[in-house]
Amino acid sequence: MTSAAPRPFLAVSNIEVIYDHVILVLRGVSLAVAEGGIVALLGANGAGKSTTLKAISGLLRTERGEVTKGSIELHGKAIHRQDPSAVVKHGVVQVMEGRHVFEHLTVEENLLTGAYTRRNGQATRNDLDLVYHYFPRLTERRGYKAGYVSGGEQQMVAIGRALMARPTLMLLDEPSMGLAPKLVAEIYEIVARLNREEGVAVLLAEQNATMALQVAQHGYVMENGRIVLDGDAKTISQNEDIKEFYLGLTGVGQRKSYRDVKHYRRRKRWLS
Amino acid sequence: MSDDLGFFFLLISNGLLIGLMYSLIALGFVLVYKATDAINFAQGEFVMIAGFVAAGSLMVWGAPLWLAVLVAIASLVLFGFVLERLMLRKLIGRPVIAVVMATIGLASILRGVGPFTIFSGSKPLPLPIRDEPFVLGPLFIPPIQVLGAGVSLAFLAGFGWFFLKSRKGIAMRAVADNQQVAMAMGIDVERYFGVAWAMTGIVSALGGILWGNLLGVDVNLALVGFKVFPVVILGGLDSIPGAILGGLIVGIVENIAAGYIDPYVGGGTKDFAPYVLMILALMVRPYGMFGKRIIERV
Numbered sequence: 001m002t003s004a005a006p007r008p009f010l011a012v013s014n015i016e017v018i019y020d021h022v023i024l025v026l027r028g029v030s031l032a033v034a035e036g037g038i039v040a041l042l043g044a045n046g047a048g049k050s051t052t053l054k055a056i057s058g059l060l061r062t063e064r065g066e067v068t069k070g071s072i073e074l075h076g077k078a079i080h081r082q083d084p085s086a087v088v089k090h091g092v093v094q095v096m097e098g099r100h101v102f103e104h105l106t107v108e109e110n111l112l113t114g115a116y117t118r119r120n121g122q123a124t125r126n127d128l129d130l131v132y133h134y135f136p137r138l139t140e141r142r143g144y145k146a147g148y149v150s151g152g153e154q155q156m157v158a159i160g161r162a163l164m165a166r167p168t169l170m171l172l173d174e175p176s177m178g179l180a181p182k183l184v185a186e187i188y189e190i191v192a193r194l195n196r197e198e199g200v201a202v203l204l205a206e207q208n209a210t211m212a213l214q215v216a217q218h219g220y221v222m223e224n225g226r227i228v229l230d231g232d233a234k235t236i237s238q239n240e241d242i243k244e245f246y247l248g249l250t251g252v253g254q255r256k257s258y259r260d261v262k263h264y265r266r267r268k269r270w271l272s
Numbered sequence: 273m274s275d276d277l278g279f280f281f282l283l284i285s286n287g288l289l290i291g292l293m294y295s296l297i298a299l300g301f302v303l304v305y306k307a308t309d310a311i312n313f314a315q316g317e318f319v320m321i322a323g324f325v326a327a328g329s330l331m332v333w334g335a336p337l338w339l340a341v342l343v344a345i346a347s348l349v350l351f352g353f354v355l356e357r358l359m360l361r362k363l364i365g366r367p368v369i370a371v372v373m374a375t376i377g378l379a380s381i382l383r384g385v386g387p388f389t390i391f392s393g394s395k396p397l398p399l400p401i402r403d404e405p406f407v408l409g410p411l412f413i414p415p416i417q418v419l420g421a422g423v424s425l426a427f428l429a430g431f432g433w434f435f436l437k438s439r440k441g442i443a444m445r446a447v448a449d450n451q452q453v454a455m456a457m458g459i460d461v462e463r464y465f466g467v468a469w470a471m472t473g474i475v476s477a478l479g480g481i482l483w484g485n486l487l488g489v490d491v492n493l494a495l496v497g498f499k500v501f502p503v504v505i506l507g508g509l510d511s512i513p514g515a516i517l518g519g520l521i522v523g524i525v526e527n528i529a530a531g532y533i534d535p536y537v538g539g540g541t542k543d544f545a546p547y548v549l550m551i552l553a554l555m556v557r558p559y560g561m562f563g564k565r566i567i568e569r570v
Contacts, residue, residue, distance in 0.1 A: 062452050088458030096456055102449040105442065113446045116439065117458040165458065 008032035010056070010092075010169055010203070015070035015080070017048075017055055017225075019063070025051050026225045028070070033169060033203050038195050040212035040233065041205045042242075043222035049205035050097055052222070053171040056203070057094035058084040074169075089117050091168035097177060097205075099154040101161075103147030107138055110146045110157050114164030124164070131160040134190055152183035159187070163194065169201045170194075176208040184208065188215055213237045278410025283527040289417035291523020293482055296424035297496060298503040298515040299431060300475040306435075306510040307448050307468035310360060311368065313375040316497015317382035318472065320489075322348050322480025327397040327489040328390040337400065345477040352473035356466045364465075383491055394490035397481065420482040424519075427475060432512050444468065448510070502550035508563025517561060522546045 010033040017026040026048050033039045041049050054060040055067050058079070072080040079087055093114075102110050111131055115124040132139045135156040141149050146157055155175055162170055172191065176184040192215045194200050206212035213219055219236040221229040229236065236242055301315045312318075322344050329340035359378070363371050387393075401419060405412040435441040447454045447464045454461055483496050503522050507514025529545035553560070 057456060059452065059456055062455055083460075084455040085458040085460050088456075093458075094456050096453060100450060100453040100456075102446045102453065104449050105445055109442050109445070112439070112442055113454070113457050113459065116443050116446075119439070161457065 009035045009075050009201070011071075011073045012052070012056065013070050013073070015052075015055060015072060016068050017051055017060065017065055018068050019065045021066075024225070025065070026055070029222070029225070029227055030070075031203075031220050031227065031230070033201050034218075035168075036195070036199050036201050037218065038192070038202045038204060038216045040209070040216035040219040041203060041222060042207070042209045042212060042219055042236075043205075044207065047222040048225040049222055050173055051225075053094055053173050053203065053205055055080065056087075057092060057171055058082055058087045059094060059096075085117065088165055088167075091166070092171065093162040093165045093167040093169075094171040095158045095162045095173060095175070097173035099151060099158050099177075101146040101154045101157045103145065105146055106143055107146050107149060107153075107157055108142040111138075111161050111164050114161035117165060123166075127164050127166065131163055134163070134194065135160050152179055152187070155179065155183075155187055156190075159191070159194075163198075163200070167200055169203065172202055172204045174205060174207065176206060176211055184211060191215060209237075209242065275410075279531065282411055283531040284524060285411050285413060286417070287524035287527035288520055289413065289421045289523070290527070291520040292421040292424040292516070293417070293479070293486075293519075294496075294499050294503050294522055295428060295516045295519030296420070296475060296482070297479040298500045298507070298519055299424075299428060299512065300472040300479065301500050301504055302510060302512060302515050303431070303468050303471050303475065305504075307444050308360070308364075308465045309368075309448070310363075310371045311375070311509075312472070313372060314379035314382060314497075315472075315476070315500050316494040317379045317386075318348065318351075318476035319480045319483060319496055320491065320494035321351070321382055321386050322477040323397060323484035323489040323493045324386045324390045324480075326477075326481045327395045327484055330397065331395045332391055341477075341481060344481060345474055348473035348477040348480075349470045350473070352469035352471075353466050356469040360469070361462065361465065379494070379497075383494060387491060394488050397484035397489050399481075399485045416482070416485055420486070423478055423482060427478065428512060428516055431471070435512065440467075499546065502546035502553075505550045505560060506553050508560025511560065511562035514560050514562035521549070525549055 012029060012031045014028050014030050015026060016024065016028065018024055029048070029052055031039070031041070041052060043049050051060070051065065054063070054065070056072055060066065062084070067080045071078050074090055074092065079090060079092070102113065105113070108128070111128060112124065115127060118124060137153060138156055138160060141153055146154060149157070159172070159175070175187050175191070179187070188211055191202060195202055204212050204216060213233045213236060216233045219230065219233050220227050221236070221242065229239065229242070297315060297319055300318060301312055304310055304312050325347050326340045326344040329335040329343045330337065335343065359374060360371065363374060399416065399419070401415045405414045406418070435445055443454070443459045444464050444467070446457065447459060447461050451461050480493070484493060487493055487496070499522060503515060503518035506521055507516070507518025525545050526542045530542040533541045
């Protein structure tokens with residue numbers, strides 16, 4: 001593994017994940033996140049990005065999945081056999097794909113559930129203000145049922161809610177999914193600020209590689225349940241294959257239609 | 273005031289008070305449905321068992337009233353916890369029909385076990401309140417109904433506050449909304465299922481004591497549970513204000529039916545009038561007046 005990370009506080013080593021005792025989804029995935037770093041996990045649909053995040057957060061087990069080999073360590077302590085609630089108490093919170101808010105709770109109640117594991121009334125109040133500071137739009141929506149606010153606002157609720165747990169590591173799954181480019185940029189800017197100002201490390205699973213590589217320091221590319229490439233964000237974004245598959249650019253820098261890309265031959269070279 | 277109008281107000285006032293006592297039992301049903309999505313067909317039997325425990329402690333073992341009340345509440349809470357752990361937790365994620373059948377089975381078992389283990393036949397459940405009704409103009413108000421309505425209102429308000437304002441109540445609604453996301457927030461989902469059943473135990477215990485005093489304690493006390501269905505269908509399966517309103521409507525409807533239609537047909541309309549209303553309600557608003565609508569975004 002490359003050692004761009006100064007002090008990896010999350011270390012995933014060689015994990016294998018099996019669903020329903022038979023379906024092998026991840027094989028030998030290793031990655032590391034440095035304290036206060038942003039790491040991008042890139043790859044197409046079904047590559048295993050979400051599964052990797054769920055393996056870390058422990059949510060895998062709610063979907064009948066299991067880490068059968070390897071280990072996931074946080075500050076050197078194994079967390080891959082713990083319940084999701086124990087993982088949250090260790091400061092690792094997942095923001096699930098698809099903007100899962102509690103639809104029938106108000107925006108503010110949604111945020112409060114994020115502080116569930118903390119039990120400190122005054123600190124919770126302060127953090128609520130902090131979330132409204134980062135997401136001013138939510139202030140005016142605080143009394144609305146979360147199911148009725150816009151998609152971008154729901155994504156803000158989901159991220160703000162995770163922030164309420166005062167995490168040291170946030171696992172962000174496809175924050176750009178289904179949002180207008182302008183909103184995606186807004187959300188990414190806030191994520192970068194949270195990282196800079198609050199010191200929250202982020203592991204970011206994205207299909208939108210352009211966006212993800214702009215904020216991340218390090219990137220991994222997944223395909224078919226394996227990591228096929230890793231390096232610092234700049235190197236990755238210069239990689240010819242990445243440009244072609246994920247950034248939609250050819251060598252000369254023009255946009256290229258996906259139809260013209262010979263997926264089969266290029267992918268085969270990676271996996272050999 | 274004319275006699276006719278007086279009679280009308282009498283029916284309404286009794287309907288309101290009895291209605292609140294229905295609301296109390298319906299609250300037990302709503303709590304479980306809200307948190308766990310399980311439909312509890314044994315709600316009436318919960319109430320019956322509570323009546324048996326209270327009357328048994330009072331009349332068979334000669335315990336003082338406060339102890340009997342305490343024993344009834346404690347045993348029903350324990351019963352709710354154990355039931356969730358042993359039976360309902362295994363059914364999480366199974367088709368709805370599995371839970372429905374399991375609770376129907378449970379209802380039959382309770383109807384058998386109650387008389388078998390505690391006492392058979394019928395026993396009164398006396399409470400230290402006077403029997404003569406309060407008379408206010410045309411209104412005759414039995415004290416037990418006032419007590420029942422008071423207890424119901426207190427608990428409805430208490431649980432309403434719990435769900436809206438407390439950390440645990442909000443967490444419980446989060447669990448009801450989306451279990452996986454609740455887990456992602458660090459909420460221990462399974463514990464809340466147990467808590468919901470235990471809360472139903474408290475409500476059922478109080479319902480059992482109040483209704484037991486009104487009707488006497490025997491197996492037929494469980495029939496009160498059937499009134500829960502029109503109440504929750506009218507009000508919404510998962511809504512506490514809905515349980516109050518549904519209870520009030522059912523109480524009024526059955527009193528009006530009994531007062532105005534019974535003299536012509538010889539009685540019995542009280543027992544089915546709420547169901548007529550329930551079926552009408554299902555045709556118009558299937559999620560009840562306050563029920564949670566499925567939010568769909570386009």
